[in-house]
Amino acid sequence: MGGLVRSKSKAFMYIAHLLAATAAVMVLVWCIHFRGGLAFESANKSLIFNVHPVLMLIGFIIMGGEATMSYRTLPWSKRVKKTIHLILHAIALVLGVFGIYFAFKFHNESGIDNLYSLHSWMGLGTICLYGIQWIFGFVTFLYPGASVFLRTAYLAWHVLFGVFVYLLAIATAELGFLEKLTFLETSGILHRYSPEAFLVNSTALVVILLGASVVLSLIVPYIDYSNIYTVD
């Protein structure tokens, strides 16, 4: 049974890697080919905005997913895996903060209000919770490190909260895709059935499947198969 559960977990991980690569390509094709490219400084402020979805998806969600799964995928000692886990999460967090910076920069340089949407509130909340999760993980499991009793007690909450924050990031990205596509369609820039609209919706679907695969790869080993169904 253990072997079957492990291979199911691995299968979801391979699917997650594949979906992650697909989502990365799709968001790059959207922002570079359809939306005109990426820029730090430009008279065309949309190019500054374009960095936001790219960094949020590739930097925060994909890197965050790989960081979370790294405990299962890598063959090395627990100490090495812990270091890789925390470094990958730190990279995801830094890229996420940069990604949000680009959304603010675009708003400020275009004279648009900040933090008016549900997407932006959830986005700010997600990044704050992610930062808190990282600090708690670091302090408990690495430096200065809690007692074995406390580590054991906290681990289940660390996993649960980690999965919650990851799902929150997925939900935030979905709102972001929906919002941007709605802006483009209602302002007449994009036709509802255009190839670009199809691409954006499809990217959002791939991101949902990615989130589901990452979470399934983690929780499959915890499913209790000894709980046999009885007909009564």
Ligand code: HEM
């Ligand atoms: C987990 C990933 C994401 C997070 C944490 C996030 C966070 C944020 C935040 C905090 C803002 C507010 C900036 C401001 O008020 O100046 C914002 C703006 C925006 N984001 Fe995202 N974002 C994410 C992914 C995405 C994606 C994938 C898209 C797709 C295009 C997107 C589209 C937008 C749009 C259109 C805005 C400007 C309108 C608004 O403020 O709601 N976001 N984002």
Ligand code: HEM
């Ligand atoms: C935002 C950042 C973080 C998130 C979202 C997160 C999430 C997770 C998740 C979902 C797991 C379960 C993995 C699995 O069952 O295979 C996990 C395990 C773990 N994490 Fe984190 N984590 C974060 C940061 C950290 C940091 C900074 C440390 C500090 C070293 C850390 C230490 C650990 C440890 C020791 C485990 C247990 C692995 C085991 O089962 O032996 N995490 N984390």
